[in-house]
Amino acid sequence: MQHGTCATFTCGNGICEIDHVVDYAQTHETTLPKLRGLCGSCHDRKKRGHHYRVNDDGTITWTRPDGSSDERTPRRPAEQIAATER
Numbered sequence: 001m002q003h004g005t006c007a008t009f010t011c012g013n014g015i016c017e018i019d020h021v022v023d024y025a026q027t028h029e030t031t032l033p034k035l036r037g038l039c040g041s042c043h044d045r046k047k048r049g050h051h052y053r054v055n056d057d058g059t060i061t062w063t064r065p066d067g068s069s070d071e072r073t074p075r076r077p078a079e080q081i082a083a084t085e086r
């Protein structure tokens with residue numbers, strides 16, 4: 001987890017936490033397609049009511065507590081992030 005950048009759009013910080021895109025309590029799954037590497041700041045933001053989903057084309061839609069959202073392309077595909085951080 002020391003390499004790579006945060007999976008959220010414009011962040012660019014280093015990954016320091018692995019996040020379940022959909023809360024583990026809902027899915028009970030910990031598989032690579034359902035995980036993303038986030039920096040501490042973005043992970044904290046998610047804990048404050050922001051959330052995101054990974055679209056079929058690999059883009060991420062990040063939604064704020066007020067309901068507004070952005071759709072962005074991660075800097076690297078999730079498969080590439082996973083392969084370099086084992």
Ligand SMILES: [Zn+2]
Pocket residue numbers: 006007008011012013038039040041042043
């Ligand atoms: Zn980040």
